[in-house]
Amino acid sequence: MSILTRKQREWAERTQLIIREADRLLAAGGYLGLNLDELAATIEYSKATIYNHFKNKEDLVLAVAVDHFRRRAEYFARALTHDGPPRERMCAIGIADEVLAHHICNGFEVMQLARTKSLWEKTAEAQQLGWQEASAQCMGTCYEIMAQARACGDLAPDGPNDETIVMGLISLSKGSHLLSEGLPLFEGMNDVTPESVRFRNYDFYLDGVGWKPLSPDHDYDAIRPAIRDALFPDAEQPV
Amino acid sequence: MSILTRKQREWAERTQLIIREADRLLAAGGYLGLNLDELAATIEYSKATIYNHFKNKEDLVLAVAVDHFRRRAEYFARALTHDGPPRERMCAIGIADEVLAHHICNGFEVMQLARTKSLWEKTAEAQQLGWQEASAQCMGTCYEIMAQARACGDLAPDGPNDETIVMGLISLSKGSHLLSEGLPLFEGMNDVTPESVRFRNYDFYLDGVGWKPLSPDHDYDAIRPAIRDALFPDAEQPV
């Protein structure tokens, strides 16, 4: 017998069931499209049961976001296993990010929604801690890669500090994903995908930061497919 | 007598009144905090009157966002008047962005909300066109500056294309503003403001893109306050 009783396991499974279905509804119609009556109907439990698992609608949405975030932390951790110069590992983080975006339709929208003050305030503390933890884990992975880069001299010690670089990379990712998740922005960009633009922009940014090897000296575009196949062979298709 | 009749003017003024108050409520409590009963009470008109001006709640929110966006276009246009190398003008765009962010509390959150598919779908077409127009105007300003940079050789013709750079800059702005508008991310960053990190990151990115003069050769940090005072003397304090 496992540590958890059967009942506890069933409870946890149902929590996951609710989150999974809520995720689907959120992806389809955003916050406004998540209707608890509808959700209750699809999971074949009563609405009141949902309220046993979650404090309120906002709490449920945060739970969905935390679920995404945990998967993100897991994917980021895989990036650490890539062998090569640290900047390639940071590059792998970008790939993890991309794979997740394909996985989870409108995932960034949900993540953004979750960080909204008006939503956050209404959620349960346990949920908030889950978020903080996943967040710390993701950032920790990035910090570790940067520490390695500093150690081997690829990143100058007197250059920009770690916080600045993390903020820059998160901003680039978050901003551009939100841009391309919403209504299409650039109608005319048929030859390039949002993904390729994102990758190029990470390269420019890290070149600007002075993280060696610089992209003119190292063909990151050629390396990326290999990293993707090696670290994320289970990458699912977009929903 | 002007082109508009008195009634038309009154109507337009009230539209503005509604938008202004809705903006205040949105800034305070996000989408969830915008209550139409409350809004009707504060503007001292009935709720049904609001529905004469706007198709529905989503339409009103988009109107608020369009209002922000128009102001943004106006501020961006001012950046064009700055004299100096084109990159300084692009730098001025960043300052415009920053001034707006201080102006309008949670403005980026509202802008992001407006680009959400589930919201967009419910809005009136006229509103959508207003958004497109303001968007095109902002982007147009950026493209113009880049054209100037190409013309004088500060930006290599064989380098990254304009769309990539615009997307990079928008992402950096949007991503980092959303990051700092929500709950605080970096507790420990007492010595640096989100604003200074943003500026530094724009500099890194544009250095990476190879837009001359590069930041090590040109003290953009020293120039910024002067640009701000010259172009945005009316900059209001944060709400």
Next chain:
DNA sequence: GTCACAACTTGAAAAATAGTCAATTCTCGT
């Protein structure tokens, strides 16, 4: 001045959806 007409405003009620709770059903140790 007044009448007809159109445009505007609104109170009140419908519709939609979040949230609650007492009654019922289920589980499990004895």
Next chain:
DNA sequence: ACGAGAATTGACTATTTTTCAAGTTGTGAC
């Protein structure tokens, strides 16, 4: 098989968005 306690839910309330028909106001023709 029984009863205590936990889990579940149907049916309810509360809140907020949305509609609509009746009433009001302003306008221009005569």
